[in-house]
Amino acid sequence: MSTPCVWGIDIGSLTVKAVLLDAGGKLLARGVEPAGYGGQQAAEALVRSLLDERGLRPADVVYTVVTGYGRVRYDGADEELSEISCHARGAFHLHPAVRTVIDIGGQDSKAIRLNSAGRVVDFAMNDKCAAGTGRFLEVMAAALDVSVEEFGHLALESERPVSISSTCTVFAESEAISHIAHGATRQDVASGLHQAIASRLFGLASRVGLQPEIVLTGGVALNVGVVAALAKACGQDVTVPADPQTVGALGAALYAAHKGRR
Amino acid sequence: MAKRYKKLKTAAELQRLMEGHYRQARFLRLGRPLAWVASGAPVELLRAMGVLPVYPENYGALCGARREAVHLCQTAEAQGYSADLCSYARSSLGSMFDHKGAPMHGLPKPDLLVCCNNICGTVVQWFEAVAQHYGTPLFILDTPFIYDHYEQQMQTYVQEQLEDLIRFVEKATGRRLDWKRLEEVVKLSNQTVSLWGEIRALCKARPSPLNAPDLFVNMAPIVVLRGTPGAVRFYQHLKAEVEERVKDGVGAIPQERHRLLWDNIAIWHHLYRFYNYFVNYDACFVVDTYTGGWAHQVPVGGLLEGLASAYATIFLNQSLSYRTELVVDLISEYDVGGFVMHNNRSCKPYSLGQYAIRRAATERTGVPGLIIESDMCDSRAFATEAVRTRIQAFMETLAAG
Numbered sequence: 282m283s284t285p286c287v288w289g290i291d292i293g294s295l296t297v298k299a300v301l302l303d304a305g306g307k308l309l310a311r312g313v314e315p316a317g318y319g320g321q322q323a324a325e326a327l328v329r330s331l332l333d334e335r336g337l338r339p340a341d342v343v344y345t346v347v348t349g350y351g352r353v354r355y356d357g358a359d360e361e362l363s364e365i366s367c368h369a370r371g372a373f374h375l376h377p378a379v380r381t382v383i384d385i386g387g388q389d390s391k392a393i394r395l396n397s398a399g400r401v402v403d404f405a406m407n408d409k410c411a412a413g414t415g416r417f418l419e420v421m422a423a424a425l426d427v428s429v430e431e432f433g434h435l436a437l438e439s440e441r442p443v444s445i446s447s448t449c450t451v452f453a454e455s456e457a458i459s460h461i462a463h464g465a466t467r468q469d470v471a472s473g474l475h476q477a478i479a480s481r482l483f484g485l486a487s488r489v490g491l492q493p494e495i496v497l498t499g500g501v502a503l504n505v506g507v508v509a510a511l512a513k514a515c516g517q518d519v520t521v522p523a524d525p526q527t528v529g530a531l532g533a534a535l536y537a538a539h540k541g542r543r
Numbered sequence: 544m545a546k547r548y549k550k551l552k553t554a555a556e557l558q559r560l561m562e563g564h565y566r567q568a569r570f571l572r573l574g575r576p577l578a579w580v581a582s583g584a585p586v587e588l589l590r591a592m593g594v595l596p597v598y599p600e601n602y603g604a605l606c607g608a609r610r611e612a613v614h615l616c617q618t619a620e621a622q623g624y625s626a627d628l629c630s631y632a633r634s635s636l637g638s639m640f641d642h643k644g645a646p647m648h649g650l651p652k653p654d655l656l657v658c659c660n661n662i663c664g665t666v667v668q669w670f671e672a673v674a675q676h677y678g679t680p681l682f683i684l685d686t687p688f689i690y691d692h693y694e695q696q697m698q699t700y701v702q703e704q705l706e707d708l709i710r711f712v713e714k715a716t717g718r719r720l721d722w723k724r725l726e727e728v729v730k731l732s733n734q735t736v737s738l739w740g741e742i743r744a745l746c747k748a749r750p751s752p753l754n755a756p757d758l759f760v761n762m763a764p765i766v767v768l769r770g771t772p773g774a775v776r777f778y779q780h781l782k783a784e785v786e787e788r789v790k791d792g793v794g795a796i797p798q799e800r801h802r803l804l805w806d807n808i809a810i811w812h813h814l815y816r817f818y819n820y821f822v823n824y825d826a827c828f829v830v831d832t833y834t835g836g837w838a839h840q841v842p843v844g845g846l847l848e849g850l851a852s853a854y855a856t857i858f859l860n861q862s863l864s865y866r867t868e869l870v871v872d873l874i875s876e877y878d879v880g881g882f883v884m885h886n887n888r889s890c891k892p893y894s895l896g897q898y899a900i901r902r903a904a905t906e907r908t909g910v911p912g913l914i915i916e917s918d919m920c921d922s923r924a925f926a927t928e929a930v931r932t933r934i935q936a937f938m939e940t941l942a943a944g
Contacts, residue, residue: 350928350932362935363935363936363939364932364936365936365939365940366936366939366940366943389929389932400940400943400944401936401939402940403905403911404937404940406929406932406933408916488898
């Protein structure tokens with residue numbers, strides 16, 4: 282028996298994410314893989330393997346919405362939508378009280394304001410600069426010679442965070458290195474870097490107004506150090522969905538389910 | 544399917560007019576002195592004194608549109624000019640340092656320079672650099688910034704400087720001002736300005752007969768040929784054509800679903816490509832704040848008095864609240880559903896404050912605004928994918944609203 286289903290696919294700069302829903306919007310499968318070069322091949326492979334796992338065929342897929350930087354070159358899509366629309370839709374589905382979504386992706390961060398119906402009323406994206414993005418954290422983790430996963434935990438252990446004045450990825454790295462040279466601990470430098478990124482994100486999100494509930498999406502939401510620093514900078518709680526990385530793909534899939542039903 | 548613009552029939556006439564302007568400046572001066580003039584300078588006085596004007600800003604826009612601005616900017620940067628400097632200034636200075644590599648071999652050497660700081664402070668230093676390079680006399684008209692109201696003492700101050708300007712031109716060229724001729728030139732100038740205003744107003748029609756790139760391309764004569772019979776003739780023809788479009792219900796783009804407002808100078812290096820991103824969403828820019836800057840009449844009454852108040856009060860010389868009012872008024876007059884502000888790296892006075900104007904305009908009208916970062920001529924400041932992502936998200940928001 283065949284199950285009609287829909288795809289939401291988010292092809293980002295660092296990872297590809299896919300969410301499979303049935304026509305009623307129930308979750309059938311989801312997955313995350315490294316993007317590799319361009320992301321298209323990784324997305325296709327992820328889609329094939331998730332369908333196989335569930336015993337579904339490509340013919341069962343009635344609608345596919347693709348988002349993220351690789352959206353323009355994905356062949357199997359019926360429609361492409363911006364990450365703004367998809368992250369808003371996904372976050373609102375999971376947390377209907379959300380009014381501000383902060384999405385921190387590999388190369389972009391975005392702040393989105395929603396109204397009570399879940400509609401996007403305003404958004405802001407980072408300027409042409411990597412500060413406040415996943416890439417910033419990767420570069421800084423490398424500078425401190427720790428894994429990206431350890432990096433956030435390390436920040437929480439700090440007793441006296443150093444001050445990193447610059448939010449430019451390149452200059453912040455040299456600042457971090459000079460702090461290390463002056464004998465600062467890894468923990469204190471890590472914490473300083475997390476505060477710098479949080480301050481940058483706070484500035485971005487303030488442009489659209491920081492109305493509660495704030496939901497943080499994107500892979501960087503997995504970093505406990507960023508979540509803590511951001512909540513402190515905003516002066517309010519920040520909600521992290523169970524699987525923050527796939528919120529954009531979920532939103533895309535919800536759009537697809539809506540279209541697929543028509 | 545690629546969506547195309549409907550080309551205006553007057554496009555060939557526009558090209559002839561502009562080529563004629565640049566040809567005259569180089570080859571057909573007939574003994575008339577040549578002035579380099581900033582876009583906000585009172586050119587009517589110069590024309591009335593038989594001085595031919597050319598506009599380095601228009602030349603910069605032309606280099607941008609031909610995608611030749613970057614190497615000229617680099618030439619200026621190699622001479623020590625900052626990459627943060629206005630790209631019109633860098634293109635102009637670059638063409639001056641290396642005219643062999645510049646479109647039309649740069650502008651011909653000036654006999655005098657006239658600039659006015661009503662548009663920005665950069666023109667002052669830029670024209671000083673030109674004056675130093677060529678050893679040419681320079682006149683700077685200083686128009687105080689209007690924080691609140693245009694006051695009598697400002698008027699007196701600017702008007703007295705116009706008298707200085709007349710003496711300056713007399714001294715530099717040996718030509719005297721013919722007041723009768725000035726009256727004629729101001730009349731022609733006002734005719735041009737009226738026609739331009741009427742053409743812009745025709746875009747209140749649904750669908751709009753013109754899109755922003757049409758306005759940008761067709762604004763050239765109002766800038767460089769204001770006060771000439773040629774400009775009046777051209778705008779009469781353009782107006783007739785635009786009226787015909789309105790009468791026949793012909794829009795600038797194939798299907799107009801969204802009406803938008805544009806703020807700031809055009810992105811010359813991506814002109815049609817950039818606005819086509821919006822055409823793909825059936826969005827037409829029916830009005831803008833930039834080309835309206837030249838829809839400014841010289842008031843009746845004393846000639847110098849009128850010129851002083853016209854040039855001292857242009858919108859870039861006015862407060863943020865004035866500019867917010869302008870955006871709010873245009874949104875309702877042209878019935879637009881969204882606005883896009885070009886945060887132009889080059890043009891600080893125009894771009895600074897856009898976030899505040901955007902917030903205030905949205906609060907007052909409920910119409911959302913998008914800010915795009917780029918530069919009018921320096922295409923190195925244009926990130927295609929980042930720009931497209933923002934446009935897509937904005938248009939999805941508008942479509943859902």
